[in-house]
Amino acid sequence: MAVDAGLLRELGSVLGPGLLSTPEACVAYECDALTAHRHPPDLVALPTSVEQVQQIVRACHRHSVPVVARGSGTGLSGGALPVAGGLLLVLSRLDEILEVDPRRGLARVQPGVTNLAVSEAAAPYGMYYAPDPSSQVACSVGGNVAENSGGVHCLKYGLTVHNVLAVKLVTMEGELLALGSETGETPGLNLLAAVIGSEGLLGVVVEVTVRLLPIPRRVELLLAAFDDVGRCAEAVGQVIAAGIIPAGLEMMDAPAIKAAEAFARCGYPLDAQALLLCEVDGLPADVDDEIGRARALLEAAGATSVRVARDAGERHRMWSGRKSAFPAVGRLAPDYYCMDGTIPRRHLADVLAQIAALSAIYRLDVANVFHAGDGNLHPLILFDAGKDGELERAERFGAAILEACVAAGGTVTGEHGVGVEKLGPMCSQFGSAELETFHALKLAFDPAGLLNPGKAVPTLARCADYGALRVHGGQLPHSHLPRF
Amino acid sequence: MALIDTPPGQDHTDALVERVRAASNAKMPLRIVGGDTKCFYGRPVAGETLALAGHYGVLSYDPAELVITARGGTLLGEIEALLARHGQRLPFEPPSFGSLATLGGTVAAGLAGPSRVALGPVRDYVLGARLLAGDGRVLKFGGEVMKNVAGYDVSRLLAGSLGILGVLLEVSLKVLPVAHGTRTLRRSIAAQDAIDLLGAAAQRGLPLTGSFWSTGELHVRLEGSPSGLDEVVPAIGGDLLDESAAAALWHSVREQTHAYFTSAHPLWRLSLPATAAGAALLHADRVAFEWNGAQVWLNGVERQTIDLVTRTAGGHATLFRREDAKDGVTGEVFAPLPAPLLDLHRAVKRVFDPAGILNPGRMYADL
Numbered sequence: 127m128a129v130d131a132g133l134l135r136e137l138g139s140v141l142g143p144g145l146l147s148t149p150e151a152c153v154a155y156e157c158d159a160l161t162a163h164r165h166p167p168d169l170v171a172l173p174t175s176v177e178q179v180q181q182i183v184r185a186c187h188r189h190s191v192p193v194v195a196r197g198s199g200t201g202l203s204g205g206a207l208p209v210a211g212g213l214l215l216v217l218s219r220l221d222e223i224l225e226v227d228p229r230r231g232l233a234r235v236q237p238g239v240t241n242l243a244v245s246e247a248a249a250p251y252g253m254y255y256a257p258d259p260s261s262q263v264a265c266s267v268g269g270n271v272a273e274n275s276g277g278v279h280c281l282k283y284g285l286t287v288h289n290v291l292a293v294k295l296v297t298m299e300g301e302l303l304a305l306g307s308e309t310g311e312t313p314g315l316n317l318l319a320a321v322i323g324s325e326g327l328l329g330v331v332v333e334v335t336v337r338l339l340p341i342p343r344r345v346e347l348l349l350a351a352f353d354d355v356g357r358c359a360e361a362v363g364q365v366i367a368a369g370i371i372p373a374g375l376e377m378m379d380a381p382a383i384k385a386a387e388a389f390a391r392c393g394y395p396l397d398a399q400a401l402l403l404c405e406v407d408g409l410p411a412d413v414d415d416e417i418g419r420a421r422a423l424l425e426a427a428g429a430t431s432v433r434v435a436r437d438a439g440e441r442h443r444m445w446s447g448r449k450s451a452f453p454a455v456g457r458l459a460p461d462y463y464c465m466d467g468t469i470p471r472r473h474l475a476d477v478l479a480q481i482a483a484l485s486a487i488y489r490l491d492v493a494n495v496f497h498a499g500d501g502n503l504h505p506l507i508l509f510d511a512g513k514d515g516e517l518e519r520a521e522r523f524g525a526a527i528l529e530a531c532v533a534a535g536g537t538v539t540g541e542h543g544v545g546v547e548k549l550g551p552m553c554s555q556f557g558s559a560e561l562e563t564f565h566a567l568k569l570a571f572d573p574a575g576l577l578n579p580g581k582a583v584p585t586l587a588r589c590a591d592y593g594a595l596r597v598h599g600g601q602l603p604h605s606h607l608p609r610f
Numbered sequence: 611m612a613l614i615d616t617p618p619g620q621d622h623t624d625a626l627v628e629r630v631r632a633a634s635n636a637k638m639p640l641r642i643v644g645g646d647t648k649c650f651y652g653r654p655v656a657g658e659t660l661a662l663a664g665h666y667g668v669l670s671y672d673p674a675e676l677v678i679t680a681r682g683g684t685l686l687g688e689i690e691a692l693l694a695r696h697g698q699r700l701p702f703e704p705p706s707f708g709s710l711a712t713l714g715g716t717v718a719a720g721l722a723g724p725s726r727v728a729l730g731p732v733r734d735y736v737l738g739a740r741l742l743a744g745d746g747r748v749l750k751f752g753g754e755v756m757k758n759v760a761g762y763d764v765s766r767l768l769a770g771s772l773g774i775l776g777v778l779l780e781v782s783l784k785v786l787p788v789a790h791g792t793r794t795l796r797r798s799i800a801a802q803d804a805i806d807l808l809g810a811a812a813q814r815g816l817p818l819t820g821s822f823w824s825t826g827e828l829h830v831r832l833e834g835s836p837s838g839l840d841e842v843v844p845a846i847g848g849d850l851l852d853e854s855a856a857a858a859l860w861h862s863v864r865e866q867t868h869a870y871f872t873s874a875h876p877l878w879r880l881s882l883p884a885t886a887a888g889a890a891l892l893h894a895d896r897v898a899f900e901w902n903g904a905q906v907w908l909n910g911v912e913r914q915t916i917d918l919v920t921r922t923a924g925g926h927a928t929l930f931r932r933e934d935a936k937d938g939v940t941g942e943v944f945a946p947l948p949a950p951l952l953d954l955h956r957a958v959k960r961v962f963d964p965a966g967i968l969n970p971g972r973m974y975a976d977l
Contacts, residue, residue, distance in 0.1 A: 228813055230885050253813075274759045285757065287766065288734050301950045309904045311881035313926050313945040314973065315775075315955055316720070316733055319766035323759050340815030363674030369697055369787030409817065411838030415790070468755040470675050472612065500756035501675075540757035548760070555760055559747050563961060564761050570957035583761065 129168050133189045137171060137213075140181045144219070146170035155196065155214050159261075160204040163546055167194075167208035174219045176294070176302065176332045183330065184300035186213055192576045193298065195326040197237060197269030200261040202464070203545030205272065205325045205581055212579075215330060217268050223247050224333070232291060232308060234335045237268025241275075244336060253338040256283035259541070260449070268331045274323030276541035278374045281499030282407075285541070287322040289337050295321060295329035298572045308335060320567065325543055326578040328571040342407035345373070346417045347441040350429040351398035355379055356475035358400035361427035362498045363471060365404065368423055370416050374405035375499030376448050379478065382455060382493040382506075383447075389454030392447035395431060402429075402498065403448055451495045452506065459491070459508035461517075463524050466548075467531030468502045468540035480530045481505055488523040490516070502540035503531065529554055544582045553589035561586060612672060616692070619667015619681060623748065623779055629660060630777065631746035634965045642773040642969055644683060645710025648719050650931055652772050652972045653943055660777065662714055669780060670754070673698055676785050677737060677754045682714025682778040689713055693785055701729040701786045705864050714778035720770020723864035724820035724831065727812075727901040729786070733769035740780035741768065744963025754782045767958075773969035774977060775962040789819070789833035794856035796829050797848025801894060804828045807846070808902035809884060816842050822863045824870045824898035829859055863900065870898045870907070876933050878916050880906040882925035920945070944973060952977075 157164040192212035221238035228251035241262040245254040258277035292306030306318040352358035378401045387394045406416045435441035491508040509520040528538045528551040538551035564583040639657030662683040671678040673696040703723030704716045738752030752765035804823045820831030862868035884904045899906040916927045926945035
């Protein structure tokens with residue numbers, strides 16, 4: 127579409143070469159890691175200062191042009207998909223680490239700083255930033271805030287929301303708001319909680335203060351095999367009920383185990399129906415105590431084998447299978463869908479049985495990897511988009527899985543976000559009153575409705591469509607990144 | 611593992627909806643009351659009482675899931691006793707300020723006790739809520755699962771909202787196991803030295819889950835495995851308290867029955883960067899602090915002094931207990947918000963309570 131010449135002039139004078147408006151330059155930003163959805167942006171802004179961000183949104187606000195904020199573009203749900211007639215606000219050049227203070231236990235960073243860079247900057251002080259989404263070498267802290275990103279250590283260390291103390295937010299009117307505080311205590315409403323995970327619909331995050339933690343002095347990893355998925359799930363419950371909170375607690379079913387072993391040669395027992403990776407960290411004496419108790423519990427719960435990694439090398443090898451589960455499964459079929467439901471763990475065996483039954487009905491294979499500690503299930507549906515009707519069948523299969531998660535008291539997305547991908551499934555989780563409240567809350571922050579419109583919350587009219595993540599040929603953008 | 615059987619309690623949702631609808635139509639303000647144990651906190655509300663005490667009962671609790679869901683009027687004491695029977699606890703160690711304190715009031719007040727320093731605030735543990743909005747809508751946000759990024763995180767927004775957005779009909783909280791072992795140490799130390807000691811200990815990853823300094827004396831609580839504790843205790847130093855003395859001490863800090871608090875009027879609560887020397891700026895006998903210096907209590911000082919401390923050290927102050935809670939003080943008790951942020955608060959309030967009838971003025975005038 128034609129971009130208003132006045133707006134173009136205005137933005138050009140603010141951004142200079144930081145404004146892209148030719149189709150050749152803009153096409154690189156046509157999608158995030160949900161590649162099934164693409165839309166080349168008409169305008170891409172690459173600001174280098176907070177003031178520029180304010181000037182850009184003010185100009186867009188005056189011209190009623192929608193703004194979509196984007197970090198590194200590693201999101202899995204299309205949250206940074208450009209919208210028609212809109213401006214894509216790419217924050218990757220706001221990439222300065224403003225402050226690392228081990229004494230106050232915090233780092234203050236610009237939104238374009240990558241997740242891993244925060245931990246790298248803190249490492250000389252023996253500290254790190256806990257949330258570790260699988261894309262952490264590339265994903266941005268601003269994007270983490272937008273998606274409330276998780277990782278494999280959420281049970282003990284929480285999501286982004288538990289590790290962010292404060293943000294500076296630019297509203298669509300260009301106002302700069304400070305939410306939260308260095309202590310995490312703040313007068314007034316806890317608006318920071320609403321902003322984290324709001325997928326860029328409420329404001330543009332231009333600065334983030336994160337909590338740093340001391341690097342654990344000891345880490346131990348235990349691998350337990352089970353000949354029954356239900357028994358494995360039960361054992362997870364027993365570990366937690368016994369008062370042990372592992373740093374990571376990951377489960378895989380037989381198809382995922384076989385795929386991971388074939389891919390990573392990590393030494394997984396191929397006859398196991400379920401595998402559990404249990405990582406414990408902390409002070410050496412506490413870790414020894416917990417790993418000993420966890421081992422005894424898992425053996426008593428019927429594990430067919432339990433092994434503790436002897437050293438860091440073996441630990442990394444044991445993790446490598448789990449961490450390569452997505453690409454490993456991706457080799458089993460031309461395409462796969464990754465779902466992201468969360469369920470109360472006590473329903474795991476039941477939901478896995480339902481998924482197996484659906485697999486027979488839809489005549490498509492599925493492998494399951496599972497953040498067992500926090501109930502976050504990633505079923506990977508295998509299909510071939512080249513075969514007539516398989517894509518549609520896979521989509522219906524995925525929707526049915528999410529329905530099963532909701533029916534079990536869970537959610538349609540545990541950590542990947544709604545974006546454009548799960549607008550349909552959102553309709554099965556929320557009633558119209560809640561959806562209307564979400565829309566109203568957005569308008570409280572963004573009365574003109576110009577920030578990332580159409581994402582995250584379905585319109586009531588939209589509530590008939592269902593979608594799911596499609597990956598062609600196992601290839602995601604950033605395919606070098608592990609996905610777990 | 612499975613759900614624990616609990617008595618059904620009572621569901622007053624319909625009656626509460628009716629009351630709120632009628633009040634909304636009549637534009638009659640309501641004062642939401644659980645156990646009324648924290649009525650001193652915040653600004654006074656003029657309105658008819660909306661009592662939640664009859665709306666109670668634990669709806670689901672499965673220790674293996676680390677989640678409990680209960681109605682807003684459920685007694686905090688009952689929830690804590692139930693959790694304790696299964697070796698678990700509310701990690702934020704909320705003060706009750708009385709045996710009638712309810713779950714809804716606890717979450718709405720958003721206050722946390724000593725363990726806040728290590729385990730985080732109330733907000734961090736809210737997983738879901740059923741909310742009765744100011745126009746009678748019943749809305750459900752979040753759920754009973756740890757990871758949930760579907761929709762805005764409204765349930766966490768409700769933590770500390772003082773009832774101005776809605777009535778908490780049900781809340782789901784993440785819970786944690788009680789520590790395997792615990793040690794409490796007491797030593798004499800100046801305020802600034804104590805802050806330095808605690809900061810260094812936290813930075814080293816010592817399992818510090820409580821700190822309280824008052825009148826030259828520091829108490830520190832450590833939690834972990836018994837053998838681990840034996841290793842880290844010398845890093846803090848001082849005398850070990852026996853189990854019952856330690857429990858009594860932390861209870862008195864949490865519930866403000868400690869001698870420091872019983873003589874404190876008015877009582878100011880300052881939230882300061884942990885390294886700020888704010889606590890040491892004032893006369894020591896008027897200061898107590900928790901959370902390694904991040905929560906400072908000040909007793910019997912003027913507002914001008916408070917403003918000076920927060921201006922110097924950063925952070926913000928709350929008039930926690932007024933001279934006399936009944937004397938109808940109408941001034942602000944929470945730190946003022948910048949105008950654009952206050953406007954946003956008003957807009958968010960309108961989303962949930964368009965008629966402005968729920969706890970009006972409790973947080974700020976005209977909110």
